[in-house]
Amino acid sequence: MRKFLTLFLLYWLSSAAFAQTLSITGRALDAKDQSPLIGANVLLLHLPDSVKRGVAADPSGNFSFTGLAAGRYQLSISFLGYQNINRDLTLSTQSVALGNLALQAGVTLKGVEVVGKTPAAVQKGDTAQYNANAFKTNPDANAQDLITKMPGVTTQNGKVQAQGEDVQKVLVDGKEFFGNDPDAVLKNIPAEIIDNIQVFDRQSEQSRFSGFNDGNTQKTINIVTKKQYRKGQFGRFVAGAGGGQQTGTGASWAERYQVSGNYNTFSGNRRISVVGQSNNINQQNFGSADLLGVTNNSRGGGGGGNGISRTNAIGLNYSDQWGKNTQVTASYFFNLANNTTNQLTDRIYATRGSSSDTPLNQQQTYQQTSLAQSRNLNHRFNLRLEHKIDSVNSILFIPSLTFQRNNNNSTVDGLTQVGGTERGNTNSKYNSKASSISSSNQLLYRHRFHKPGRTVSIDLNANYNTRNSDNYLYSFSRSLSTVAGTGRDTTVENILNQYSHLDQVGWQLNSGISYTEPLSKTDLLQFNYNTSYAPNDSDKKTYDFSELTGNYDDLNTGLSNVFKSNYLTQGLGASFRRQTQDYQIMVGVTGQRADLNNRQRFPQAGTLDRTFYNFLPNAMLRYNFSRQRNLRFNYNGRTSAPSISQLQEVVNNSNPLQLTTGNPDLIQQYQHVMTLRYSASKPEKSTSFFVGAFATFTDNFITNSTFVALRDTTIAINGGVVQLPLGGQLTRPVNLGQQYTLRTFATYGMPLAFIKSNLNVNGSVGFSRTPGLNNELVNYSRSPSGNLGVTISSNISPNLDFTVSSSGNVTYARNTVNTRLNTNYYTQNSSARVSWIVGPGISVQTDLTHIYNQGVASSPTQQYVLWNASIGKKVFPNQRGEFKVFAFDLLKQNRSLQNNITSAYNETVRTNNLQQYFMAMFTYNLRKGNMPQPGDQNRDRERNSDNPNRGNWRRGGEGGGMGPGGPPPGGGGGFGGPPGGN
Numbered sequence: 001m002r003k004f005l006t007l008f009l010l011y012w013l014s015s016a017a018f019a020q021t022l023s024i025t026g027r028a029l030d031a032k033d034q035s036p037l038i039g040a041n042v043l044l045l046h047l048p049d050s051v052k053r054g055v056a057a058d059p060s061g062n063f064s065f066t067g068l069a070a071g072r073y074q075l076s077i078s079f080l081g082y083q084n085i086n087r088d089l090t091l092s093t094q095s096v097a098l099g100n101l102a103l104q105a106g107v108t109l110k111g112v113e114v115v116g117k118t119p120a121a122v123q124k125g126d127t128a129q130y131n132a133n134a135f136k137t138n139p140d141a142n143a144q145d146l147i148t149k150m151p152g153v154t155t156q157n158g159k160v161q162a163q164g165e166d167v168q169k170v171l172v173d174g175k176e177f178f179g180n181d182p183d184a185v186l187k188n189i190p191a192e193i194i195d196n197i198q199v200f201d202r203q204s205e206q207s208r209f210s211g212f213n214d215g216n217t218q219k220t221i222n223i224v225t226k227k228q229y230r231k232g233q234f235g236r237f238v239a240g241a242g243g244g245q246q247t248g249t250g251a252s253w254a255e256r257y258q259v260s261g262n263y264n265t266f267s268g269n270r271r272i273s274v275v276g277q278s279n280n281i282n283q284q285n286f287g288s289a290d291l292l293g294v295t296n297n298s299r300g301g302g303g304g305g306n307g308i309s310r311t312n313a314i315g316l317n318y319s320d321q322w323g324k325n326t327q328v329t330a331s332y333f334f335n336l337a338n339n340t341t342n343q344l345t346d347r348i349y350a351t352r353g354s355s356s357d358t359p360l361n362q363q364q365t366y367q368q369t370s371l372a373q374s375r376n377l378n379h380r381f382n383l384r385l386e387h388k389i390d391s392v393n394s395i396l397f398i399p400s401l402t403f404q405r406n407n408n409n410s411t412v413d414g415l416t417q418v419g420g421t422e423r424g425n426t427n428s429k430y431n432s433k434a435s436s437i438s439s440s441n442q443l444l445y446r447h448r449f450h451k452p453g454r455t456v457s458i459d460l461n462a463n464y465n466t467r468n469s470d471n472y473l474y475s476f477s478r479s480l481s482t483v484a485g486t487g488r489d490t491t492v493e494n495i496l497n498q499y500s501h502l503d504q505v506g507w508q509l510n511s512g513i514s515y516t517e518p519l520s521k522t523d524l525l526q527f528n529y530n531t532s533y534a535p536n537d538s539d540k541k542t543y544d545f546s547e548l549t550g551n552y553d554d555l556n557t558g559l560s561n562v563f564k565s566n567y568l569t570q571g572l573g574a575s576f577r578r579q580t581q582d583y584q585i586m587v588g589v590t591g592q593r594a595d596l597n598n599r600q601r602f603p604q605a606g607t608l609d610r611t612f613y614n615f616l617p618n619a620m621l622r623y624n625f626s627r628q629r630n631l632r633f634n635y636n637g638r639t640s641a642p643s644i645s646q647l648q649e650v651v652n653n654s655n656p657l658q659l660t661t662g663n664p665d666l667i668q669q670y671q672h673v674m675t676l677r678y679s680a681s682k683p684e685k686s687t688s689f690f691v692g693a694f695a696t697f698t699d700n701f702i703t704n705s706t707f708v709a710l711r712d713t714t715i716a717i718n719g720g721v722v723q724l725p726l727g728g729q730l731t732r733p734v735n736l737g738q739q740y741t742l743r744t745f746a747t748y749g750m751p752l753a754f755i756k757s758n759l760n761v762n763g764s765v766g767f768s769r770t771p772g773l774n775n776e777l778v779n780y781s782r783s784p785s786g787n788l789g790v791t792i793s794s795n796i797s798p799n800l801d802f803t804v805s806s807s808g809n810v811t812y813a814r815n816t817v818n819t820r821l822n823t824n825y826y827t828q829n830s831s832a833r834v835s836w837i838v839g840p841g842i843s844v845q846t847d848l849t850h851i852y853n854q855g856v857a858s859s860p861t862q863q864y865v866l867w868n869a870s871i872g873k874k875v876f877p878n879q880r881g882e883f884k885v886f887a888f889d890l891l892k893q894n895r896s897l898q899n900n901i902t903s904a905y906n907e908t909v910r911t912n913n914l915q916q917y918f919m920a921m922f923t924y925n926l927r928k929g930n931m932p933q934p935g936d937q938n939r940d941r942e943r944n945s946d947n948p949n950r951g952n953w954r955r956g957g958e959g960g961g962m963g964p965g966g967p968p969p970g971g972g973g974g975f976g977g978p979p980g981g982n
Contacts, residue, residue, distance in 0.1 A: 022091045023452040025064040026098035028057045028077050030105065030227070036061025036173040037103060038224065039198055040079040041124060047072040052581050054627075056124060058208070060174070060327075066452035067521040079103055095452070105227075120686035120751065120758070121151060123628040123679060127200040128152065128163075134686065135758065136794065138801040138835040138843070139193045140923075142875070144221060146191040149793040149803070151688040151749020151760050152199070160186060162199045162676065163690045163747070164800040165219040169202060172223045176329045177273075178317050183284075184333075185223065188262060188315075190236070193229040198222040201632075205396060209446045210455045210516045210526070216636070230266055232930040237261035245892070256281055256917045261411070268611035269321035271436050276314040281915055283889075284311060306911050307341030307372075307894070325388040333380040340912075341372045347907040348821075349708055363820075364708070365417045366657070366727060366905075372410035379403040381589050395912025396444040401437075408432045414657045416479075416727025428496075430654050434469035450817035453518030461510040469502045475656045479725035481712040492712055494723055496656060500559065506536040507642060524577045535565040536644040558720020561650035563664070564600040567641045569594045575618070586620040596641060598664050600649075603719045612668055614639055629680040636673045642666040642702055646733045649718045658942045659730045661717060667735055672697040691746040701739035704731050705773035706904040736771040736778065743767075751795065760791040774904050781902070786810050801835040806830040813901045821906055825855040825899060841874030843882075853897060864893040870919075882923040889916040891965030 028040040040057040044065050070091045075098075077085040082103040089096055120134035135149045144160065147153050152163045160182060161169045168869045170185040171177065178184035201217035211223045240258040260277035277283065321327055345368040365909040381401045388394045409431050416424040439462075446457045475496040480489045512530035519525055542559035543552040575588025592614045600606040616637040623631045648662040677692040707715075709724045724730055747762035772779050789807035794800060811825045833847040846869040853862040872884035888894075896911040 006504065018287055022068045022070065023064060023066045023095040024068065024073070024075065024089065024091070024098065025062070025095070026075075027061045027100050027103050028063065028079065029061055029100050030225075031102035032105060034100070034102070036174070036224065037079045037082070037229070038812065039127060039129065041101070042075055043076045043078075045074040045076070047074060054581070056127060068452075069521065077101060077103065097910050116151055119554070120683075121681045121688040121749070122683045123630070123681040123688075126622070126630070126632070127198050128679060128681065128688065128690075130197040130199075132191070132194040132196055134795070136796065136798050136801065138798055139192060140835075140838070141191040141801070142185040142187055143189040143191060143194060147186070147197055147221065149760070149791075150197060151758075152690045152747045152762075154747075154760075154762055154789065154791075160221075162219055162221060163679070163692060163745075164690075165694075165804070167221055168218040169220045170223065171220060173225055174222055174328075175319055176331075176382075177319075178315060178333070178382070180382070181333075182221075184275075184315060188273075189223060193225050195224045195226045205444055206446075206457050206459060206514055209394075209448075209457060210514065232267075233263070233265045233345065233926065235261065235263040235926040236923065237926070238923045240886070240919045240921035242886075242917055242919030244888070246360065252652070254917070256919055258283065258919065258921070262474075266493075268863060269319075269485075270885060271319045273317040274315070276706075278312045280308070280310040281917075281919075282309050282311075282881045284309070284313075306343070307339050308912065308914065310338045312336045321736075325707075327384075327386045329382075331380075331382045331383045333378065335376075335378040335380075337376045339372075339374050339376070341370075341374075342912040343370050343372075344368070344754065344910045345370075345907055347905050349905045363419065364727065366414065368412060368414045368657075370410060370412045372408060374406060374408040377405045381919075392448045392450075394446050396442070396446070398442040398444075399440070401439045403435075404436050405435045406432070408434075414557065414655070415655070416725075416894075417807055418727070422480075424477065424657075424727045426475060426477035426725070428473065428475035428477075428656055431472040432469055432654075433471075434467065434502075436465065436467040438465040451518070453516060453524055455514075455516045457514050459510070459512045460512075462510040463510075465504075465506045466579040467502065467504045471500045471502070471654065473498045473500070473654060473656075475653075477656055477725055479712055479727075481726065490723070494656075495726070496653070498542055498556065498653075499545075500542040501831060503539045504537065504644065506534070508532065508534040515978075522578050522580055524579070526577070528575075528590070529570075529572050529901045530590075531570045532568070534641070535564070536566075537564045538562075538644050538648050540648070540650050556654070556720070557603040558722060559651050559653065559719065559722075560603060563644070563648040563650070564599040564601070565644055566597045566599075567648050568597075569595065569639075571616070573616070581594060582624050584620070584622040586618075588618050590616040591620075592616055592639065594641070594668060596668065598647060600664065600718075608664055610667060612639070614670060627683065630678070632675075632677045632679075634673075634675045638671055638673070640669050642668070642733070646702065651717060651720075651722055653722075656726070657728045659722065659728065660725065661732045662731065663732050663734060666702060666733060667700055669702055669735075670699045671809060685750070687748070687750045689746075689748050694739065694743045694745070697740040699738055700735040701737070701771060702733050703736050703739070703770065703772050704904070705734045706731050707775055708904070734773055736773065739768075739770050741766070741768040752792070755794075756796040757792050757794050760793070761789070762791075763788045772902070772904060772960075774818060777817050779815050779904075782814045782816075783901070784812045784814075794917065800834075801836075802832070802834040804832045811901070813906075818904070821901070823855055823901065823906060824903065826853075828852040840878055841882075843872045843874075845870045845872075851897075853899065862895075862897050864895055865891055866894050867891050876924075878927070880925045880927070884921045884923065886919045886921055887912065887916075888918070892916045 008612050024044065028037040029035065030037060037057055038061065040061070040063075041059060042063045043057050044053045046052075053065055055063050055065065066231075068091060070093070073089045073091065075085075075087040075089055082105055084100055085103055087098070087424065120131060121565070122129045122131075130147075130150045132146060132484065135146060136145050137149070144155075146158070154161050155797055167182050169180060170182045172185060199219075199221055202220035204216045207216070238258065238260045241256070243255045245254065258277075258279040258281055259297070260279065260283075262273065262275040264273045266272075281763075313333070315331065315333045317329075317331045319329040345366075347366040347368075349364040349366065379402070383397070383399050385397045386394065410429070412426070412428050412430070414426045415422065441462045443460045444457060446455065448455050467555065473496055477494045479492050481492050510530070510532045512528060514526060514528040516524055516526045539562045540560060542556045544554040544556050545552050546554045569592060571590045571592040573588055573590030575586055577586040578586070594612040594614070596610045596612070598608040614637075616639070617635070618637065619635045621633040625631070646666055647663050647664050649659060649664055652660045672695075674695045675692065677690070679688075679690045681688040707724075707730045709726055709728045711726050713724045713728075715722045715724055715730060722730070724970065743764060743766040745761065745762070745764045749758060749760045751757070752759050766785045768783045770781045770783075772781060787807065787809045789805065791805040791867070793803045807830075808828045809826070813821065813823050813825065815821050829848065829849070829851055831849040835845045837843045846867070849865055849866040851862075851866070867890040868886070868888050870884050870886040871891060872882050873883040875883060892915065894913060894915060896913045898909045898911070900907050900909065
């Protein structure tokens with residue numbers, strides 16, 4: 001009885017203690033326009049023991065401290081360019097809601113604000129914040145030009161990376177802009193309107209609501225605009241025409257043109273932006289998803305990065321606050337692209353022969369020339385609607401819809417050689433008309449209980465996609481085959497004249513519920529249950545042309561298949577989180593059951609069901625050495641199922657020498673993902689340092705099994721037969737042993753005072769091990785690699801802007817079986833860009849890029865220099881207009897060369913691209929309302945120059961700050977600057 005009474009008393013005391021935990025909430029706003037101060041630093045000091053807790057204001061300016069005990073506290077709110085707010089608070093039996101807390105901008109003396117030297121970077125918890133005024137660009141620069149001057153931010157393969165990771169989302173003033181398209185933001189926002197840049201790992205919607213960080217994050221950039229650009233209308237419009245060398249002819253004339261523009265209007269919380277463009281110079285302001293097409297067997301067309309593209313596009317973004325409780329952001333894209341791509345492929349195989357047909361000392365090669373013309377039409381809609389039902393209930397609705405239509409016509413000529421002797425060739429024509437619809441819909445309900453830290457959220461998701469295509473193939477192939485026992489070669493010819501139709505429909509229905517329960521002031525427990533159901537159907541029928549009927553009505557069962565796959569997962573998990581001033585730690589585990597059910601209906605009925613049981617651990621650690629230095633570690637275990645295209649065992653023969661098929665015996669992959677990151681900055685010295693390590697380990701890795709025919713071969717697949725000529729290739733997915741990737745990344749940024757510039761040094765070392773199956777032999781491809789890059793960007797004046805950079809990459813490809821493929825590959829990319837305002841309204845721009853490639857056996861050393869230049873003159877009052885003459889590829893050396901290293905072969909791919917052209921251009925800047933004129937930007941930046949011998953002087957009222965004002969997109973790819981090109 002004593003034990004029972006003791007336990008009851010302890011339970012009652014702990015329950016009473018929990019019941020007494022309190023909270024402090026509030027919202028940080030700009031005193032002048034009541035806009036939220038996103039990322040404002042909020043510090044809470046417990047007076048008796050001086051224990052500190054700090055948070056950053058969310059995109060709405062809200063902040064909260066939960067799990068507090070009764071007592072005396074001191075609250076402090078600070079934000080760059082604003083006067084601090086300090087409040088003494090006392091908690092007794094009730095939580096405190098402070099409401100709106102307005103911060104005054106700057107400290108003004110007789111209309112003039114005196115500020116200290118602007119720090120280039122500040123580390124605020126998990127957020128690295130860069131002051132835009134510390135990085136000077138010319139007036140025509142866009143957001144991407146600005147952020148790539150900042151430490152830790154680079155561009156790799158056309159994608160912006162921050163702290164070694166691809167940037168997946170770009171926000172403007174904490175709000176969505178043009179959906180999930182980073183390119184649409186970075187290429188359409190002029191640098192002149194940016195106040196600061198924030199780089200952070202954005203938590204999931206549920207994590208941000210509950211305060212329980214589950215480690216699922218996206219690398220995100222938030223662009224904070226200047227206050228003066230948040231009311232009024234502005235825009236930029238560009239028109240250009242010219243011409244130059246026609247690709248591949250060396251002499252004939254080709255017309256080149258560019259028309260683009262943007263218009264923005266902002267009033268309070270409402271912001272509307274319209275961007276559009278039409279050109280045939282490969283310029284693209286929107287994401288590549290709008291151009292990729294809908295076919296899995298695209299043969300070179302439809303991509304903005306290859307060949308010559310003609311693009312017509314328009315985008316619309318709308319954001320507003322409906323009443324006090326509803327925020328809405330919506331966007332629409334239309335994109336129509338026509339592309340012509342001409343490619344030459346040189347491939348070297350290292351296949352072990354098993355007979356005298358292909359001795360080991362003979363080399364097998366494959367050459368291919370292809371010409372593809374495609375037309376891709378895309379509509380994309382995005383919406384985000386957040387509604388607060390009351391103080392404790394809210395809903396979030398995020399739907400999206402994409403419609404695509406693609407027409408593709410291509411011709412392919414392929415040649416196979418063994419030991420330098422021709423053994424086979426093929427000529428084929430392929431026509432495809434395809435369309436697809438994809439939709440995703442998320443509905444999240446969130447409820448906060450009266451007890452601080454106790455929350456529940458319900459997440460519902462419905463995703464849908466459908467794809468249809470009609471395809472026509474005509475192919476003629478000829479190969480030499482040795483007649484057994486005679487040693488003589490005989491010629492084998494084969495003609496394919498086929499029509500195929502593909503119809504795929506897929507769903508994915510997800511639901512989950514999460515519940516958090518506070519255990520103490522520092523400890524929080526979360527329980528979650530998730531289930532997902534994904535049914536997918538795929539019906540492909542192929543018909544041979546009938547000479548008797550003159551129609552495609554002869555069903556080819558070997559190339560036809562009707563298949564259905566269902567994937568059901570259920571997971572139940574629990575996680576524990578502890579958060580103090582110095583560290584935050586989370587550990588958890590989810591038990592998962594997954595059922596994969598495959599049903600084949602044609603040509604043969606079959607069933608294959610599998611059930612998988614897994615434990616999926618996860619962990620997260622964040623340790624703060626100081627406000628400017630922290631260490632973060634994340635680990636996740638996860639599974640993924642094979643796609644319907646990987647499972648369906650039907651042959652795709654769009655290229656008769658490069659066949660692919662699926663594999664219904666595939667099982668799920670299990671992957672471990674780990675990241676370790678350390679970040680530090682010294683604002684007083686304007687230095688920043690980031691270092692990270694990333695690792696993935698995958699079991700049952702889905703890779704390729706590649707069979708290269710050593711002679712004319714007949715292959716039985718799923719009840720049918722396929723003819724594969726000598727040198728032909730059949731690829732199918734298989735599960736193989738462990739695959740892993742390791743990579744480290746480091747970057748260091750510092751100012752170079754003696755030349756008023758910034759230095760950014762970055763480097764990485766990586767290692768990957770990928771299994772593959774080549775002619776039934778398991779081969780492991782190991783690829784150590786290294787990268788070192790240096791960038792020096794000017795910080796002298798907006799009148800003189802230059803960037804000099806060089807980046808070298810080395811890869812060592814090593815194979816356990818195909819040692820003939822071992823190679824060392826090195827590429828160096830160096831560039832220099834200068835933009836100089838040499839006189840009143842007169843500007844000169846030039847950029848040089850040197851590309852150097854060495855090491856692939858199929859290609860000798862390749863190098864070329866791409867030189868672009870322009871000269872312009874500002875006109876009209878306030879320099880609103882500009883006439884410019886632009887020249888692309890002055891040295892006539894532009895080319896496109898790509899080297900691919902796989903476990904089955906090495907190849908070099910050469911692609912046609914833009915050749916030399918000249919263009920006359922006119923740019924007009926629109927400014928209405930309170931918007932500064934174009935010339936004001938130079939004067940403001942000169943006034944804010946970081947001269948160590950004096951303070952920075954600005955007019956009062958221009959201090960920084962963040963609010964809901966919208967993104968003012970500028971010209972695509974830097975309107976008024978050099979057009980994009982390959």
